[in-house]
Amino acid sequence: MPELRKDPIIGRWVIIATERGKRPSDFMGEVAAPRGGFCPLCPGNEDKTPPEVYALRPDGSGPNSPGWRLRIVKNKFPALVASEPLEHGQVGIYDWMSGVGDHEVIIETPHHDRKMADFEVSEVEDVLIAFRERIRVARQDRRFQYVMVFKNHGSPAGASLDHAHSQLVALPIVPKRVAEEVQGAKAHYLETKTCIFCDIINQERTAQVRVIEHSDGFIALAPFASRFPFETWVLPQAHSASYEREEGYGGLAQVLLGVLRRIDRVLDDPPFNILLHTSPFSEPDSPYYHWHLEVIPKLTKVAGFEWGSGFYINPTPPEEAARFLREGGSAATPRH
Amino acid sequence: MPELRKDPIIGRWVIIATERGKRPSDFMGEVAAPRGGFCPLCPGNEDKTPPEVYALRPDGSGPNSPGWRLRIVKNKFPALVASEPLEHGQVGIYDWMSGVGDHEVIIETPHHDRKMADFEVSEVEDVLIAFRERIRVARQDRRFQYVMVFKNHGSPAGASLDHAHSQLVALPIVPKRVAEEVQGAKAHYLETKTCIFCDIINQERTAQVRVIEHSDGFIALAPFASRFPFETWVLPQAHSASYEREEGYGGLAQVLLGVLRRIDRVLDDPPFNILLHTSPFSEPDSPYYHWHLEVIPKLTKVAGFEWGSGFYINPTPPEEAARFLREGGSAATPRH
Numbered sequence: 001m002p003e004l005r006k007d008p009i010i011g012r013w014v015i016i017a018t019e020r021g022k023r024p025s026d027f028m029g030e031v032a033a034p035r036g037g038f039c040p041l042c043p044g045n046e047d048k049t050p051p052e053v054y055a056l057r058p059d060g061s062g063p064n065s066p067g068w069r070l071r072i073v074k075n076k077f078p079a080l081v082a083s084e085p086l087e088h089g090q091v092g093i094y095d096w097m098s099g100v101g102d103h104e105v106i107i108e109t110p111h112h113d114r115k116m117a118d119f120e121v122s123e124v125e126d127v128l129i130a131f132r133e134r135i136r137v138a139r140q141d142r143r144f145q146y147v148m149v150f151k152n153h154g155s156p157a158g159a160s161l162d163h164a165h166s167q168l169v170a171l172p173i174v175p176k177r178v179a180e181e182v183q184g185a186k187a188h189y190l191e192t193k194t195c196i197f198c199d200i201i202n203q204e205r206t207a208q209v210r211v212i213e214h215s216d217g218f219i220a221l222a223p224f225a226s227r228f229p230f231e232t233w234v235l236p237q238a239h240s241a242s243y244e245r246e247e248g249y250g251g252l253a254q255v256l257l258g259v260l261r262r263i264d265r266v267l268d269d270p271p272f273n274i275l276l277h278t279s280p281f282s283e284p285d286s287p288y289y290h291w292h293l294e295v296i297p298k299l300t301k302v303a304g305f306e307w308g309s310g311f312y313i314n315p316t317p318p319e320e321a322a323r324f325l326r327e328g329g330s331a332a333t334p335r336h
Numbered sequence: 337m338p339e340l341r342k343d344p345i346i347g348r349w350v351i352i353a354t355e356r357g358k359r360p361s362d363f364m365g366e367v368a369a370p371r372g373g374f375c376p377l378c379p380g381n382e383d384k385t386p387p388e389v390y391a392l393r394p395d396g397s398g399p400n401s402p403g404w405r406l407r408i409v410k411n412k413f414p415a416l417v418a419s420e421p422l423e424h425g426q427v428g429i430y431d432w433m434s435g436v437g438d439h440e441v442i443i444e445t446p447h448h449d450r451k452m453a454d455f456e457v458s459e460v461e462d463v464l465i466a467f468r469e470r471i472r473v474a475r476q477d478r479r480f481q482y483v484m485v486f487k488n489h490g491s492p493a494g495a496s497l498d499h500a501h502s503q504l505v506a507l508p509i510v511p512k513r514v515a516e517e518v519q520g521a522k523a524h525y526l527e528t529k530t531c532i533f534c535d536i537i538n539q540e541r542t543a544q545v546r547v548i549e550h551s552d553g554f555i556a557l558a559p560f561a562s563r564f565p566f567e568t569w570v571l572p573q574a575h576s577a578s579y580e581r582e583e584g585y586g587g588l589a590q591v592l593l594g595v596l597r598r599i600d601r602v603l604d605d606p607p608f609n610i611l612l613h614t615s616p617f618s619e620p621d622s623p624y625y626h627w628h629l630e631v632i633p634k635l636t637k638v639a640g641f642e643w644g645s646g647f648y649i650n651p652t653p654p655e656e657a658a659r660f661l662r663e664g665g666s667a668a669t670p671r672h
Contacts, residue, residue, distance in 0.1 A: 006561055009521055011520060012648075014647070015650065016654070079649045156637075158638065180646070185345055223343070303609065310348065311351065311509075317352050
């Protein structure tokens with residue numbers, strides 16, 4: 001059973017895998033882990049994953065067999081497990097919590113070599129709707145306060161399998177980064193009665209220097225204080241706190257795919273992460289929080305300065321990044 | 337001139353290198369950057385670095401020539417620059433600040449292939465005293481609020497040069513991670529009238545499961561809520577807020593070197609970062625903050641989940657890590 005532990009100084013929770021603790025020798029060969037070869041996410045290998053919990057099967061095929069267009073399974077090596085009760089405890093000055101949660105893998109396509117930037121809009125929409133459906137299921141479990149949805153593309157971004165997939169982790173706490181955003185947004189709302197994200201969108205729409213892509217419903221922009229080169233956020237233009245209450249995932253798919261294609265072209269298929277930030281379960285209609293996706297290409301190394309300070313050095317101003325993505329990344333531009 | 341920008345949602349400052357912005361093509365070859373070959377930090381190449389600002393020259397040799405045992409120079413490619421006035425400004429809802437600061441490189445040894453785990457205690461002590469001296473100089477500049485001292489060992493930990501060195505960045509703000517620690521420690525002090533770090537040391541000395549190394553003056557332990565496998569903190573046993581007011585760097589050198597040798601042996605010279613956390617310049621005698629070093633081996637990848645949540649999954653319980661380092665890392669243990 002994994003365990004959650006709270007840092008007594010800053011209150012950050014950490015997941016400690018107490019049962020299958022890694023020994024020093026487990027880290028020696030990890031850099032050279034084999035890639036390619038057998039893929040447990042490919043059609044025909046459905047018996048190599050835990051049973052599916054959701055699938056799109058246009059041909060009416062049966063569960064856990066080929067024929068699916070998208071498939072969701074429990075993670076075979078979950079960071080947190082759903083089978084235990086939620087318990088808290090203290091050891092002297094330390095707090096711990098049982099490692100209750102859930103961990104699912106969204107297999108985005110049956111095609112092993114098809115990356116998201118090469119998807120059709122409708123395929124991206126399928127993935128985005130699958131996120132919504134699984135968040136709706138997770139929020140029915142009263143032990144959970146948040147669901148973190150994310151995608152790792154490429155080994156340097158943390159993907160351990162090449163086959164396009166994303167992940168969903170249900171958590172018994174609101175994680176630190178989301179709590180910080182909620183707190184900052186709440187402080188802004190109390191002062192101004194406006195949503196800080198809506199204010200950002202308004203200012204960026206006027207300035208037009210950091211906007212990368214937009215439609216009636218959604219906007220993609222390089223944030224003013226981008227931590228990383230080519231960091232891009234995708235937000236609904238109208239205020240909306242909770243991802244799973246959104247409508248119009250087709251419009252979102254179009255803008256997200258536009259961003260991914262631009263990044264793919266301009267930076268030549270870089271490793272990246274996509275993160276979904278949405279309002280905690282306790283505040284589904286928050287007037288101050290605004291859900292969004294963060295797309296973060298992994299182009300720079302995070303080193304001692306950043307780890308020690310939480311302060312990032314970004315060598316590419318977001319205005320430049322936005323310009324490169326707008327100019328170099330349009331569909332009409334040749335591939336390289 | 338670099339620029340500091342504040343995230344309007346959570347208040348995190350970011351350094352944006354506005355002048356020498358990296359273009360997409362600058363990121364393409366970066367993974368395969370050449371290593372080895374010419375080393376600007378080696379003796380004989382003193383003219384390839386900016387002039388030295390501090391050096392240990394037991395033979396009485398002149399500045400910027402060979403003969404040094406340790407040498408400090410300004411960084412040739414500084415993240416922040418000292419030559420400008422400190423200015424603030426706003427653009428709509430956004431805050432920015434001029435990128436004022438200082439960035440120095442501590443060349444820890446003249447020997448290109450000598451890593452810190454192979455140093456003598458007195459050589460580590462020289463480095464630790466050099467940190468103190470340069471922090472004392474930096475705090476005289478009223479534009480600075482904090483100095484971040486750190487070391488990157490190995491390319492995966494962010495080192496761009498093989499030759500053993502550490503770095504010092506003077507900052508016009510207190511960075512987020514330090515501010516969070518100060519805030520957490522202050523809250524604890526207001527409630528209990530004790531320093532949270534002193535409380536941790538007391539509890540760990542009694543429990544003896546996460547202690548790795550200790551002397552009369554210093555203790556090395558695996559923190560209860562370790563974010564990373566084999567994360568190790570080194571602290572003075574008696575309360576002490578500011579690193580540069582410490583005495584007895586020899587005792588610190590002994591414990592730090594003990595930790596580095598254990599990590600080197602047990603994990604076979606892994607990449608790692610060392611971070612110094614000390615009280616901000618405004619509170620040199622804080623009764624609640626306690627300076628410390630964090631040693632973080634780079635064994636796991638930080639992926640979408642961690643970036644999105646600020647929540648870490650640690651596959652090695654700190655009790656296990658401490659036991660491996662205690663048992664496997666003693667000087668009497670054969671190298672592999």
